[in-house]
Amino acid sequence: xxxxxxxxxxxxxxxxxxxxxxxxxxxxxxxxxxxxxxxxxxxxxxxxxxxxxxxxxxxxxxxxxxxxxxxxxxxxxxxxxxxxxxxxxxxxxxxxxxxxxxxxxxxxxxxxxxxxxxxxxxxxxxxxxxxxxxxxxxxxxxxxxxxxxxxxxxxxxxxxxxxxxxxxxxxxxxxxxxxxxxxxxxxxxxxxxxxxxxxxxxxxxxxxxxxxxxxxxxxxxxxxxxxxxxxxxxxxxxxxxxxxxxxxxxxxxxxxxxxxxxxxxxxxxxxxxxxxxxxxxxxxxxxxxxxxxxxxxxxxxxxxxxxxxxxxxxxxxxxxxxxxxxxxxxxxxxxxxxxxxxxxxxxxxxxxxxxxxxxxxxxxxxxxxxxxxxxxxxxxxxxxxxxxxxxxxxxxxxxxxxxxxxxxxxxxxxxxxxxxxxxxxxxxxxxxxxxxxxxxxxxxxxxxxxxxxxxxxxxxxxxxxxxxxxxxxx
Numbered sequence: 001x002x003x004x005x006x007x008x009x010x011x012x013x014x015x016x017x018x019x020x021x022x023x024x025x026x027x028x029x030x031x032x033x034x035x036x037x038x039x040x041x042x043x044x045x046x047x048x049x050x051x052x053x054x055x056x057x058x059x060x061x062x063x064x065x066x067x068x069x070x071x072x073x074x075x076x077x078x079x080x081x082x083x084x085x086x087x088x089x090x091x092x093x094x095x096x097x098x099x100x101x102x103x104x105x106x107x108x109x110x111x112x113x114x115x116x117x118x119x120x121x122x123x124x125x126x127x128x129x130x131x132x133x134x135x136x137x138x139x140x141x142x143x144x145x146x147x148x149x150x151x152x153x154x155x156x157x158x159x160x161x162x163x164x165x166x167x168x169x170x171x172x173x174x175x176x177x178x179x180x181x182x183x184x185x186x187x188x189x190x191x192x193x194x195x196x197x198x199x200x201x202x203x204x205x206x207x208x209x210x211x212x213x214x215x216x217x218x219x220x221x222x223x224x225x226x227x228x229x230x231x232x233x234x235x236x237x238x239x240x241x242x243x244x245x246x247x248x249x250x251x252x253x254x255x256x257x258x259x260x261x262x263x264x265x266x267x268x269x270x271x272x273x274x275x276x277x278x279x280x281x282x283x284x285x286x287x288x289x290x291x292x293x294x295x296x297x298x299x300x301x302x303x304x305x306x307x308x309x310x311x312x313x314x315x316x317x318x319x320x321x322x323x324x325x326x327x328x329x330x331x332x333x334x335x336x337x338x339x340x341x342x343x344x345x346x347x348x349x350x351x352x353x354x355x356x357x358x359x360x361x362x363x364x365x366x367x368x369x370x371x372x373x374x375x376x377x378x379x380x381x382x383x384x385x386x387x388x389x390x391x392x393x394x395x396x397x398x399x400x401x402x403x404x405x406x407x408x409x410x411x412x413x414x415x416x417x418x419x420x421x422x423x424x425x426x427x428x429x430x431x432x433x434x435x436x437x438x439x440x441x442x443x444x445x446x447x448x449x450x451x452x453x454x455x456x457x458x459x460x461x462x463x464x465x466x467x468x469x470x471x472x473x474x
Contacts, residue, residue, distance in 0.1 A: 035065035047103030132236035176208030212257030230401035284466030
């Protein structure tokens, strides 16, 4: 552990050089005379609470001195003359530097020796806790996580007033020193799993987490580029995070990211939404079953329809209307793949269009393109109908990663069906199941297909049926 020296002037010179106060305009150094003694404070402009520090400085100027120059001078000054809720004495030089760069105020005194006082007067720029755009509810709370870690922990604390709620702090990144909070309920979360996550986070060797939770996910999970299924479930809703905590899950919050990571995660967890619990059990169960049926149909509907076209003899008489009677100038398989790419192009265009125009342009663009594509003979109406269905149905759950995983595999199944007919379709379904089974997540022991594999009947039932909650003692 690196420490300061006993000499005040040497400490000032060391901190000036280490923090490079002369090179950075926003890293400020404030020198004040307190009687016959002197203090020097270091802080970052924009992070410090001006009103709080202003009142503290006025109070310091009213003192006669810092006290006797003993080993406990800093501790005595903290107890007697520092009326602030978050302050501590430290001897660790690296801790001092990290806290200053995080926004805290560092104060060294001419009588403090090799000790310094850290005043946590941070005030990060933050937006309002508005409802998340991609995780809306028809009923329920309208607040959401923001990019400031302490605000996110407060949103969870507001909902769980229990001493069992534990929030452990670590930093990740050799350069960024990003603040990470591991949240869990003591007595409900698996203690071995919690320790496993802590060790994994402490052992991450990376320069920075430039992409927030996504960078952290890639550090925690060994990526396999060919497996598109999401490794971690994320949410921007505090009520969803709290519900998962009370069920024994672990939540990881990353500073500068408005999303909470829920661990461990299975594929069935993505099918649960807050809307299910803001309605009575019957309504919540219906919504969940509809979500499952509609979303899973996006994987197989188009390949089955194409299989019918290739083999009309297997189509039942009551489904003969699904076989198109009109023809286009390009093959059906090419039409389907073309529309897959066009839909993604429209999504990208909508994202980069000014908000006041995005909705109207995307709708008008889709209608015009579809109508002209049919008229000139590029596409048949059935292709537009089915592809529009699977495109909209993908939004029945909130994970974009899972939606694109199904999209990629739908394309693979289509291509295999076009090449090998029945065998290709079966191979595509088998490949999908293998990728789901072999998906590596931060689970240690739990399968990505739990509670189906290993089988847990009660847990599997709860994934489809919204059971009535007991509000007595949980």
